[in-house]
Amino acid sequence: xxxxxxxxxxxxxxxxxxxxxxxxxxxxxxxxxxxxxxxxxxxxxxxxxxxxxxxxxxxxxxxxxxxxxxxxxxxxxxxxxxxxxxxxxxxxxxxxxxxxxxxxxxxxxxxxxxxxxxxxxxxxxxxxxxxxxxxxxxxxxxxxxxxxxxxxxxxxxxxxxxxxxxxxxxxxxxxxxxxxxxxxxxxxxxxxxxxxxxxxxxxxxxxxxxxxxxxxxxxxxxxxxxxxxxxxxxxxxxxxxxxxxxxxxxxxxxxxxxxxxxxxxxxxxxxxxxxxxxxxxxxxxxxxxxxxxxxxxxxxxxxxxxxxxxxxxxxxxxxxxxxxxxxxxxxxxxxxxxxxxxxxxxxxxxxxxxxxxxxxxxxxxxxxxxxxxxxxxxxxxxxx
Amino acid sequence: xxxxxxxxxxxxxxxxxxxxxxxxxxxxxxxxxxxxxxxxxxxxxxxxxxxxxxxxxxxxxxxxxxxxxxxxxxxxxxxxxxxxxxxxxxxxxxxxxxxxxxxxxxxxxxxxxxxxxxxxxxxxxxxxxxxxxxxxxxxxxxxxxxxxxxxxxxxxxxxxxxxxxxxxxxxxxxxxxxxxxxxxxxxxxxxxxxxxxxxxxxxxxxxxxxxxxxxxxxxxxxxxxxxxxxxxxxxxxxxxxxxxxxxxxxxxxxxxxxxxxxxxxxxxxxxxxxxxxxxxxxxxxxxxxxxxxxxxxxxxxxxxxxxxxxxxxxxxxxxxxxxxxxxxxxxxxxxxxxxxxxxxxxxxxxxxxxxxxxxxxxxxxxxxxxxxxxxxxxxxxxxxxxxxxxxxxxxxxxxxxxxxxxxxxxxxxxxxxxxxxxxxxxxxxxxxxxxxxxxxxxxxxxxxxxxxxxxxxxxxxxxxxxxxxxxxxxxxxxxxxxxxxxxxxxxxxxxxxxxxxxxxxxxxxxxxxxxxxxxxxx
Numbered sequence: 059x060x061x062x063x064x065x066x067x068x069x070x071x072x073x074x075x076x077x078x079x080x081x082x083x084x085x086x087x088x089x090x091x092x093x094x095x096x097x098x099x100x101x102x103x104x105x106x107x108x109x110x111x112x113x114x115x116x117x118x119x120x121x122x123x124x125x126x127x128x129x130x131x132x133x134x135x136x137x138x139x140x141x142x143x144x145x146x147x148x149x150x151x152x153x154x155x156x157x158x159x160x161x162x163x164x165x166x167x168x169x170x171x172x173x174x175x176x177x178x179x180x181x182x183x184x185x186x187x188x189x190x191x192x193x194x195x196x197x198x199x200x201x202x203x204x205x206x207x208x209x210x211x212x213x214x215x216x217x218x219x220x221x222x223x224x225x226x227x228x229x230x231x232x233x234x235x236x237x238x239x240x241x242x243x244x245x246x247x248x249x250x251x252x253x254x255x256x257x258x259x260x261x262x263x264x265x266x267x268x269x270x271x272x273x274x275x276x277x278x279x280x281x282x283x284x285x286x287x288x289x290x291x292x293x294x295x296x297x298x299x300x301x302x303x304x305x306x307x308x309x310x311x312x313x314x315x316x317x318x319x320x321x322x323x324x325x326x327x328x329x330x331x332x333x334x335x336x337x338x339x340x341x342x343x344x345x346x347x348x349x350x351x352x353x354x355x356x357x358x359x360x361x362x363x364x365x366x367x368x369x370x371x372x373x374x375x376x377x378x379x380x381x382x383x384x385x386x387x388x389x390x391x392x393x394x395x396x397x398x399x400x401x402x403x404x405x406x407x408x409x410x411x412x413x414x415x416x417x418x419x420x421x422x423x424x425x426x427x428x429x430x431x432x433x434x435x436x437x438x439x440x441x442x
Numbered sequence: 443x444x445x446x447x448x449x450x451x452x453x454x455x456x457x458x459x460x461x462x463x464x465x466x467x468x469x470x471x472x473x474x475x476x477x478x479x480x481x482x483x484x485x486x487x488x489x490x491x492x493x494x495x496x497x498x499x500x501x502x503x504x505x506x507x508x509x510x511x512x513x514x515x516x517x518x519x520x521x522x523x524x525x526x527x528x529x530x531x532x533x534x535x536x537x538x539x540x541x542x543x544x545x546x547x548x549x550x551x552x553x554x555x556x557x558x559x560x561x562x563x564x565x566x567x568x569x570x571x572x573x574x575x576x577x578x579x580x581x582x583x584x585x586x587x588x589x590x591x592x593x594x595x596x597x598x599x600x601x602x603x604x605x606x607x608x609x610x611x612x613x614x615x616x617x618x619x620x621x622x623x624x625x626x627x628x629x630x631x632x633x634x635x636x637x638x639x640x641x642x643x644x645x646x647x648x649x650x651x652x653x654x655x656x657x658x659x660x661x662x663x664x665x666x667x668x669x670x671x672x673x674x675x676x677x678x679x680x681x682x683x684x685x686x687x688x689x690x691x692x693x694x695x696x697x698x699x700x701x702x703x704x705x706x707x708x709x710x711x712x713x714x715x716x717x718x719x720x721x722x723x724x725x726x727x728x729x730x731x732x733x734x735x736x737x738x739x740x741x742x743x744x745x746x747x748x749x750x751x752x753x754x755x756x757x758x759x760x761x762x763x764x765x766x767x768x769x770x771x772x773x774x775x776x777x778x779x780x781x782x783x784x785x786x787x788x789x790x791x792x793x794x795x796x797x798x799x800x801x802x803x804x805x806x807x808x809x810x811x812x813x814x815x816x817x818x819x820x821x822x823x824x825x826x827x828x829x830x831x832x833x834x835x836x837x838x839x840x841x842x843x844x845x846x847x848x849x850x851x852x853x854x855x856x857x858x859x860x861x862x863x864x865x866x867x868x869x870x871x872x873x874x875x876x877x878x879x880x881x882x883x884x885x886x887x888x889x890x891x892x893x894x895x896x897x898x899x900x901x902x903x904x905x906x907x908x909x910x911x912x913x914x915x916x917x918x919x920x921x922x923x924x925x926x927x928x929x930x931x932x933x934x935x936x937x938x939x940x941x942x943x944x945x946x947x948x949x950x951x952x953x954x955x956x957x958x959x960x961x962x963x964x
Contacts, residue, residue, distance in 0.1 A: 307819050308810055311802065318795035324754060325784070325792050326806045327775030 063439075071440045075433075083381050083433050090429030091393070094422035101418050107408055112418075115407065116400040125399060131286055133395025134355070135160070137293040138348025139373025140380065140387040144300055145337045148382050149316040151208065153338065155201060155219030156345045157370025158226035162200045163193035163346025164353040165230060168269060168360045172240055175247035175270045185276040190292075190350055197346020198339035200226070205338035209331040227365050234268050234361055242270040242359075268361035278355035289351030293388065296344055300384040313337060345370065367398075379426055397422065449512025451476040451607050451638035452497065457506035459492055466492045467503070468662045474607070476511070479629060479639045481653035481670065483646070483682055485886040487852075488659040490642050491533075494609050497640075498530045499523040510607070526607075529600025533611040535592050537584045543567065544580045547598045570601055573635075574628050589739060590621035597628075608632065609640045614648055618739060619914065619947035626652050644682070646675050647915075658682055683887045693898055696732050696922050702766070703727035704875050704906035705751065710760035712743075712750045720746040722930040724760070728875065733897065733907040735921030735938070737914055738950055740880075743930035744910045745787050748879045751908070752784040753777040765874055778807055781874035783864035785881050789853065793860045796849035800841055801830035803848045804863055811868055833862050854889030857881065861896055876900055879910045894920060914946065928952040 061070045075082075095116070099109030119125045139156040146153040167189040170180060180188070204218035233240040242251065243265035251270045252263060278287045304310035312333055316323040323330060348369065357364060376394055380386035401415030452474040459467040467489045474480040484490045495501045497508065499517040508515055510526050517523050520530075537546050548554055548563050564580040571578050571594070578594055587595070593613060600608055610629075614622045629639055629652065643649050649656050650670045658665040658681040665681045705728040714720035720743040728734045736744050749755035751762055753774040762770045764780050778784075786792040794803045805814050805826055814829075816822050830844040837858045841851060848856065861881075865873050878897060882890040897920060901907050911917050917924055918941060925935045926949035933949040934956025936942075948954035 306821060306823065308815060308821060309819070311809055311821060314798055314802065315795050315806065318797055319791040321788070321792045322795045322806070325774060325786060326809070327773065327778055329773070329775075 067441055068439050069441075071438045072435050073438065075436055078433060084386075086429045086432050087379060087390075087426060090425045090432075091422060093429075094425030097425065098418045098421045101414060101421065102410075105410060105414055107410060111408060112404055115403045116396070119396055119400045119403060125403070126396075127285055129395040129399035130290065130392055131356070131395070132398050133391040133393075134287065134289045134293060135348050135352045135367070135369040136372050136376055136391040136394050137290075137388055138296070138351065139345055139369045140376035140391055141293065141296050141300060141384055142341045142343075142345035142348070143373060143377040144380075144382045144384050144387065145304065145310075145313055146341045147317075147377060148304065148310075149313040149334070149337060151205070151334055151337065152216045153201065153204070153219050153341055154216050154374065155204065155222050155342075155370070156373045157365065157368065158219070158223035159197040159201050159342040159345035160349040160352070160370050161223075161226040161230060161364055162342075163197040163349030164357075164360055164364055165226070165233070165349075166196035166346070167193040167350040167353055168240070171272050171276055172269065174273055174276070175251050177250060182275045186278070186354070189276065189354065190347060193346040193350035194343035197349065198341075198343035201338040201342020201345070202335050205334045206331075209334050223370065227362065230360065230362055230364065231267075236265055236267060240269045240360070241265065242268060266361075268359045268363075271359045272354060276354060277358065278351060287351070287355035289355050292347065292351065296347070297384040297388050304384070309333075309336070345373075375423055375426075448476045450474060450509070451511060452640070453509040453512075454493070454497065455507045455509070457493065457496060457508075458504045459489075459496060459501060460504050466662050467496075470506070470659070470662070470664050472657055472664070473667070474638050474640055475655075476638055477633055477636045478654040479633055479641055479652055481649040481656035482640055482642045482659065483644065483649055483656050483678065484659035485644060485682060487661075487886065488682075489662040490659055491611060493659070494530070494611065494640065494642060497523065498528060498609060524603050524605070527605050528607045528609065529603060529605025530609045531593065531596040531600060531611065531613060533613075533615070535596055537592060537595060539585045540583060542581050542583055543578060543587075543595050543598075546584060546595055547580075547602055549599075551602065566602065567598060570598060574601075574631050576624065576628055588621070589616040589741075590618070590625070593617070593625065594628075606636070607638045607640070609642070611642045612644070613641070614643070614645065615912070616740060618951045619943060620951060622648070645915075646678050646682075650675060650678070660684055679887070693920075694902060696901075697904075700730050702730075704730050704765055705908060706761075706763040707747075707751065708761045708763075710747070710750060710762065711758040712746050712755055713758060714743075714746055719758070720930050721750065724927075724930070724932050726925055726932060726935065728906040728908050730874070730906050731901055731904045732922040733901050733909050733920050735917035735924045736908065736910045736927055737917045737924055737946055738910075738912070738927035740912045742927045742950075744927050745879060746930075747927070748784075748787070748877050748908070748910055751777075752782060752786075752877055754786075779871060781872050783873050783876045785857075785860055785864060785876070785878040787879040787883075789856050789860065790849070794848045794856060797847050799845050800834065800848055800851070800859070801826055801844040803859060804830045804833060804844075806863065808863070808866060808868060811870060813868070833859075833866075837862055854885050854892075857885060857889060857893060861893065865896070865900065873900065873905050876905055876907045877910075878907065880912065881909070882911070882913065882916060914943065918943070926950055926956075 063069060095113070102109045102112045119129055139160055142156050142159065143153055169192060170185055170188055204215045204222065207213035207218055208215045232238055235241060236243065243263050247270050248263070254273070255263065278289055280287055281290065304313065312323070312328050315326055316328060316330065316333065320330065352364065353360060372394055376390045377387055380390045397419050401419060404410055404415050405412055450473045452472070454470065454472040457467050457470040470489070470493060472493060482490050492501065496503045497517070499519045499522050502518065508517060515526060517526070544560060544563050544567060547567055548558070554563050567580045576594055578591060584592060584595065613625060617625065632639060641649070641653055653670050655667055656670045656678070657667045658678070660682060670678065708725050710721055710724045711719060712721040724747055726734065738744050746755055750757045753769065753772060753776065757770050761768060764777060764782060767780060769777050769780065790796045808814050809821070813825055814822055827844065834841055834844060839851070839855045839858060841855065851859065867873060876897065881893050885893065897907055897909065909917065909920060918938060921938045923935055923937055924941055924946065926933045926946055928950055929952060933952070933954065936956065945954060949956065
């Protein structure tokens with residue numbers, strides 16, 4: 059494909075790269091992120107703000123240790139939702155259900171807390187490990203449903219995983235709405251919860267949509283020195299395990315073959331049903347752990363607000379931009395955290411609408427997606 | 443006298459074509475006289491198709507000139523080529539399956555009006571066909587036609603556009619011997635009418651039989667233009683390959699290893715991907731140390747048969763027994779473990795995963811057994827890399843690194859990789875049966891020779907081989923017994939020494955049945 063440049067003896071030629079040099083994906087991502095940030099200046103100009111003012115806020119988020127800490131904190135749920143997608147996407151199983159798996163993780167992790175307020179208390183150190191385990195297993199099982207449907211009856215997994223996201227959110231609405239079994243105003247919690255609130259200086263139970271708050275004993279601890287919640291460590295451990303699984307084990311090898319060609323996988327003697335169930339159990343489990351971390355470190359109570367940031371969907375973009383490399387996914391997530399944090403600072407200090415900053419983020423996403431083209435193709439100027 | 447001689451129909455001078463990384467054509471001169479059948483001979487990748495694509499306007503040459511009937515021309519697109527009277531019958535037919543012959547032939551023509559005058563078109567097509575001595579039903583739908591008939595439709599498409607220079611790209615690959623003979627007589631008739639024909643092939647016998655002159659290409663260069671009647675087959679082959687070619691592979695007589703068949707198929711039925719019964723009541727046996735060839739036109743059910751035997755496709759009815767174990771509808775894994783090597787029809791996307799690395803492709807199917815794996819979970823990567831490097835060296839593979847994607851390998855190297863992998867033996871698994879489907883399709887002479895040699899070697903050491911091929915020469919050369927398949931049924935099994943090519947051709951076409959093992963036989 060060559061496009062002539064009018065009036066010159068040159069033409070632009072677009073060629074598919076035969077082999078993708080190692081540095082290209084990272085380079086392209088960085089260049090397109092910068093291009094997106096620059097182009098985003100137009101949005102600020104349009105609403106009457108000097109783009110340099112806006113860029114200065116991004117610069118501050120990156121350089122100020124406290125703000126950077128906040129940005130990383132924001133990125134932790136994205137780390138989980140993007141890590142969750144690495145194995146299934148590698149086998150061309152498009153799990154769009156990270157959001158729902160994240161929510162189910164949070165819901166089931168909440169069970170011991172509900173017991174706590176209902177008067178059934180466990181030994182303290184048991185809470186976090188038990189909640190994590192419950193979140194992983196429940197979200198993993200939840201994610202196996204679309205896997206089974208796909209393997210058995212070739213039901214499109216994109217539709218099923220997406221639809222299940224609505225179901226999980228409705229489950230939360232049912233549980234926590236006023237009058238719902240887990241609503242904070244449920245008489246079963248009244249005695250203990252009121253006593254707790256009084257300690258905090260509150261004298262009534264407001265009865266909003268939401269569960270009672272998580273007691274100290276079941277909250278995610280904060281790491282010393284850097285002041286970020288311990289979910290970060292969990293995310294890093296999972297990234298390392300995923301890296302090991304995908305590069306060194308039969309599982310990773312079989313996932314790659316299935317992703318390349320299901321026919322070749324059949325030929326290689328791979329049992330698709332077994333593999334996809336296992337992979338989706340792991341995938342859903344990791345997303346569910348994300349829900350658990352978000353719940354115990356940040357939200358501190360279960361409510362429909364867990365769905366507002368759309369971590370499950372951001373995770374799709376982040377996983378994809380990291381080229382399904384688990385270590386890269388951590389860094390891409392931090393980049394998204396920085397964007398979110400910058401948008402927040404801009405809102406506060408420049409008094410721009412929330413939607414302007416969301417539009418700015420969206421533009422950067424689009425640029426990153428367009429940039430992907432240059433990973434697979436190269437553009438040259440040739441003499442005609 | 444020289445002045446009276448007609449200018450050549452086609453004259454191509456100094457044609458150069460560069461593709462990224464390859465010089466496909468290097469100053470090629472090519473001449474076709476008016477009213478001759480001119481063979482264009484060469485291995486795969488020699489540049490035959492590229493040269494003809496330039497003549498037909500699909501590609502543009504980087505340098506060189508083209509003269510048609512003595513006039514210098516600039517062919518920018520197939521449309522220009524058609525205007526100049528050049529017609530092409532492509533190797534893979536470009537016909538609309540659900541449409542009729544007439545509809546396909548007149549597609550894109552303006553002379554039959556906006557509201558098509560079908561009757562007139564039909565009449566013209568029948569006339570045209572009878573001029574060249576063949577019959578065709580203009581109202582038949584393409585899917586109802588045999589491959590041979592489809593080829594005539596492609597020919598008609600060129601003829602109705604008044605082509606007097608016809609390019610046929612490997613026209614006989616899909617034909618039975620009888621159909622080939624008919625095609626040849628049609629082509630000879632066209633020559634008498636004064637048409638010039640360019641016949642692309644890599645089959646030496648055909649070129650020798652049909653062509654007035656032959657131009658041989660090798661690696662993008664013209665080796666020479668000769669009268670095939672005056673040179674031997676061996677000389678032609680040497681021109682094509684650049685060295686002596688072993689024509690007949692020496693085969694020791696079969697040693698009786700065991701009277702127990704290694705593979706036993708009984709009353710097998712299987713569906714094709716389209717849900718049509720593709721394998722119908724097939725029964726056959728393969729004994730250790732013999733090659734059973736399955737002859738048949740591509741698409742007669744032999745691919746599906748191989749898939750059922752190797753566990754890739756479900757059997758609807760019947761039984762497959764390998765080494766005494768009933769493996770009907772078990773799994774490719776179980777069948778692999780019994781020592782079955784399978785060379786699938788599609789080298790890429792089935793036999794290999796093209797975007798994965800060479801090492802990853804080299805351990806496929808072996809990847810879950812020691813020594814390739816430690817404690818059942820972790821791949822033994824140092825061992826695997828050593829293994830892959832050693833194998834690649836043994837095979838004389840042209841490769842940049844074992845970490846390069848498999849798609850960077852040529853077809854021949856890919857097939858060597860598959861063979862080596864399938865025949866690799868581990869402590870728990872010895873090769874006992876090879877199922878090879880079109881193992882030399884699309885390979886150059888060197889790689890073809892290699893594949894055949896390996897199959898014979900394995901047979902000699904007592905492995906049973908089921909060889910599926912559309913190349914009758916190959917079947918006759920390698921097989922101990924030959925089963926002929928037509929439309930999903932076995933028409934008969936003959937011993938290779940007693941095989942008569944006429945008879946096999948008739949069976950391939952469904953006109954003769956030799957076994958009377960079932961009631962339906964006539």
